[in-house]
Amino acid sequence: MHTAKLPPERLRRRADYYDRIGSRHMTPLWEVLAALVPPEPRSSVSAHLWRYAELRDEVMESGGLISAEEAERRVLILENPSLRGQSCITQSLYAGLQLILPGEVAPAHRHTQSALRLVLDGEGGYTAVDGERTPMRRGDFIITPAWTWHDHGNLGDQPVVWLDGLDIPIVRFLDAGFAERSDQRSQVPLRPEGDALARYGANMVPLDYQPKPADPTRVFVYPFERTKAALVGISHGAPDGYHGFKLRYVNPATGASPMPTIGAFAQRLPAGFETKPVRSTDGTVHVCLEGGGEVRVGEQTWRFQENDVFVVPSWHALQMRADRDSLLFSFSDRPVQQALGLWREDRQ
Numbered sequence: 001m002h003t004a005k006l007p008p009e010r011l012r013r014r015a016d017y018y019d020r021i022g023s024r025h026m027t028p029l030w031e032v033l034a035a036l037v038p039p040e041p042r043s044s045v046s047a048h049l050w051r052y053a054e055l056r057d058e059v060m061e062s063g064g065l066i067s068a069e070e071a072e073r074r075v076l077i078l079e080n081p082s083l084r085g086q087s088c089i090t091q092s093l094y095a096g097l098q099l100i101l102p103g104e105v106a107p108a109h110r111h112t113q114s115a116l117r118l119v120l121d122g123e124g125g126y127t128a129v130d131g132e133r134t135p136m137r138r139g140d141f142i143i144t145p146a147w148t149w150h151d152h153g154n155l156g157d158q159p160v161v162w163l164d165g166l167d168i169p170i171v172r173f174l175d176a177g178f179a180e181r182s183d184q185r186s187q188v189p190l191r192p193e194g195d196a197l198a199r200y201g202a203n204m205v206p207l208d209y210q211p212k213p214a215d216p217t218r219v220f221v222y223p224f225e226r227t228k229a230a231l232v233g234i235s236h237g238a239p240d241g242y243h244g245f246k247l248r249y250v251n252p253a254t255g256a257s258p259m260p261t262i263g264a265f266a267q268r269l270p271a272g273f274e275t276k277p278v279r280s281t282d283g284t285v286h287v288c289l290e291g292g293g294e295v296r297v298g299e300q301t302w303r304f305q306e307n308d309v310f311v312v313p314s315w316h317a318l319q320m321r322a323d324r325d326s327l328l329f330s331f332s333d334r335p336v337q338q339a340l341g342l343w344r345e346d347r348q
């Protein structure tokens with residue numbers, strides 16, 4: 001709305017009117033229309049990079065301040081600089097660094113928020129999901145779908161750190177959050193380790209298994225060694241100019257994303273390769289698992305190395321250059337946007 005040339009009397013009458021209708025909890029659309037329906041996304045989210053080498057000591061320090069048991073989950077939230085106090089890294093996603101020390105247990109609970117873990121540091125951790133444990137190894141992508149019981153522990157002799165990603169802002173937006181604690185501190189295993197991967201993750205499913213389209217996968221761990229073998233296995237010929245060699249994680253029984261609200265991706269950028277700028281409507285969190293290089297988001301440039309986390313807001317052009325052969329993990333709300341017909345990508 002352009003009001004610059006209007007006579008003061010007319011502006012005063014409008015302001016009085018706005019006050020009166022305001023007292024009846026109404027407000028004029030014409031004052032806000034342009035902001036409500038922008039011609040393209042103008043995200044208020046910031047691009048940002050968290051350097052693991054600078055954060056690691058701070059994460060470890062939390063281990064001396066509170067136990068995993070007392071905290072329930074000992075996590076440092078990665079808060080977007082433009083969304084401080086809101087516990088989110090993008091408008092729709094939460095991310096944090098979780099620490100579990102040798103011998104500790106993060107007690108069993110469940111909630112309607114869906115969670116993913118990407119293991120970064122330390123050996124000996126495990127997660128149990130609905131009665132099955134999986135060891136946590138560096139680079140493993142592990143999920144706890146909505147309303148599944150989950151607890152974590154550390155049977156090793158090193159601190160274990162992983163990145164959590166949850167759809168907390170989505171569930172909060174929908175006012176659909178439920179949670180409960182189990183009376184079991186750690187779940188009693190109902191099945192041996194590897195059972196879900198054998199039943200659902202070997203290009204086969206049990207005879208009578210008929211998942212609904214939006215069901216999360218029963219494969220709750222995507223081991224890094226398989227991801228890496230796949231990325232190396234597809235690396236013949238030229239990499240895609242915008243994405244390098246990139247795969248999306250799926251529910252192998254449906255082809256859909258592992259969980260309905262969060263999409264996850266793994267990509268390989270060969271040494272020396274530079275991607276062309278690409279933007280998409282899903283604000284995305286990236287983690288460097290191997291290698292390093294330079295990332296450009298809009299006008300900002302950072303160097304990245306192993307375990308660094310960076311966030312690319314919606315409709316911000318992303319460009320990366322790998323100094324060394326690099327593997328990156330990423331996640332976003334893409335499946336939500338695709339289900340709603342909203343997702344767009346612009347290869348520039």
Ligand code: 1HN
Nearest residue numbers: 073075098115150164166168
């Ligand atoms: C949660 O359950 C975990 O299970 C981590 O490790 C972070 C943040 C908010 C709500 C639940 C976990 C979480 C969380």
